[in-house]
Each structure stands twice: as structure tokens, then as C-alpha cells.
Amino acid sequence: MLASYSLLESNLFTLTVVEVEGAESLDPDAIRQMSGLMPGESLLSLDLDAVATRLAQDARLAQVQVTRRWPHTVRIRITERRPVALVAVGEGWLAVDRGGILFPADPDWVGRLPVLTGVDPGEGLPGSPLDEPVPELLALLTGSGLALFPRLAEIHLAEDGAVDLVLRDPVRVRLGPLATAPAKLPILKAILDDLSARGAQASEIDLRLEAPVIRSR
Numbered sequence: 001m002l003a004s005y006s007l008l009e010s011n012l013f014t015l016t017v018v019e020v021e022g023a024e025s026l027d028p029d030a031i032r033q034m035s036g037l038m039p040g041e042s043l044l045s046l047d048l049d050a051v052a053t054r055l056a057q058d059a060r061l062a063q064v065q066v067t068r069r070w071p072h073t074v075r076i077r078i079t080e081r082r083p084v085a086l087v088a089v090g091e092g093w094l095a096v097d098r099g100g101i102l103f104p105a106d107p108d109w110v111g112r113l114p115v116l117t118g119v120d121p122g123e124g125l126p127g128s129p130l131d132e133p134v135p136e137l138l139a140l141l142t143g144s145g146l147a148l149f150p151r152l153a154e155i156h157l158a159e160d161g162a163v164d165l166v167l168r169d170p171v172r173v174r175l176g177p178l179a180t181a182p183a184k185l186p187i188l189k190a191i192l193d194d195l196s197a198r199g200a201q202a203s204e205i206d207l208r209l210e211a212p213v214i215r216s217r
Contacts (some may be wrong), residue, residue, distance in 0.1 A: 006090050013042055019073060026078075031076060032076075035066075037051060037074055043070065048066045048067065049066075062106060075144065083103075084117050088118065089125075095109060098129040098138055099138075106160070114153055118159070144186045147189055152167060152168070163177075165188075176208035188205065
């Protein structure tokens with residue numbers, strides 16, 4: 001007991017360095033501050049699970065891992081949530097990741113990320129998930145839809161379940177029911193590529209019917 005007490009009270013395993021790995025848009029110093037770790041604490045008595053839980057309360061973090069590195073270091077490894085769209089909540093914006101989880105939006109993302117409209121953000125609390133069919137809607141931004149991501153300004157879900165896209169050109173794209181929308185994205189890309197190659201412009205691309213309807217400007 002005396003030996004254990006002496007180790008806890010000695011400077012042999014005191015915390016002097018807090019390493020932060022995985023920070024991209026977040027400030028590593030802010031992560032250190034949120035961790036609550038203080039220089040001089042004993043590494044032997046630190047509750048790393050409590051540190052991880054404290055950090056995980058920040059909705060901007062998707063994953064948190066906290067480990068000791070003897071004799072004087074704690075390593076915090078984080079994975080930030082990656083925004084794929086913005087949702088209007090009150091007078092501001094929240095970001096949403098591919099899993100439909102809301103989290104605080106960086107002001108620089110406004111105007112650069114597509115806006116999700118026609119969906120209910122609920123109470124709009126950071127860390128809360130958006131209800132179905134939002135995750136299915138966001139899945140349009142994966143696979144073949146990934147190539148369209150830079151051109152998207154808005155993704156709209158109508159009350160009847162139909163999906164409209166607004167491109168930055170601007171071009172309105174009517175995809176129809178969400179269930180069939182993924183299969184139409186390769187067709188949309190082919191049409192856009194053809195329009196670009198011919199130097200043509202469209203105001204609307206309607207893919208709800210078997211044969212696409214393209215309305216010129």
C-alpha cells in the first residue's frame with residue numbers, strides 16, 4: 001500500500017504532454033481543453049474512460065479514443081464528423097453527416113455544402129439523428145452520386161416522397177420517388193456530361209418518366 005501511494009504521489013508518471021491526433025477542422029488546443037486533462041496529474045490515477053466520455057459529448061466528434069503513453073503522455077485520437085449537407089434550424093444551420101447525425105456547422109460551410117430541405121430536423125439538437133428517410137436520402141451522395149456532389153446546391157424531399165435536386169448552374173432535376181432515385185443518378189451524370197460537351201444549358205431535367213425530358217434555358 002505504501003509503495004502504491006508513493007507512486008501516485010511521485011513525479012515519475014506525471015502528465016506533461018497531451019497529444020491530439022485526427023484533428024482536421026477542429027483546433028487541437030480546444031480538444032485538450034475539452035478533455036479536462038491538467039499537467040501534473042498522475043497517469044496512474046487518470047480515468048481515461050471519463051475523459052473519452054467528456055469529449056464524446058461534443059457532437060462534432062464521431063469517435064474518441066484516449067490512451068496512456070508512458071511515462072508522461074496521454075494520446076487523444078479523434079475522428080471528426082464529415083459534413084455532407086446543411087439543415088436550417090431556427091435562424092442558423094446545422095451540419096449533417098452521412099449517417100444523418102446533426103452537429104454544429106462551420107460558418108465556412110454555408111454556400112459550399114448542399115442544403116437539405118423538406119425534412120424535419122425535430123428539436124434540432126446537435127448529436128441527434130434525423131429520422132428516416134433522411135439517411136436514405138443522404139445515401140444519394142455516395143456511389144455514383146459522389147461525382148455530382150460538388151455541383152449540388154439543394155436536395156429537396158417533397159411531401160409525397162419525391163426527390164428534387166438543384167444544381168449550382170442552376171438546374172432543377174426531378175428524380176421522382178426516393179426508392180428509384182439512385183438508379184437515375186448515372187443517367188443524370190450522362191446527360192450533364194453531354195450538355196457540357198455541347199456547350200448547351202438546361203433549366204430543368206425531368207427523370208420521372210421513362211424518357212428524360214430536358215428543358216433548355
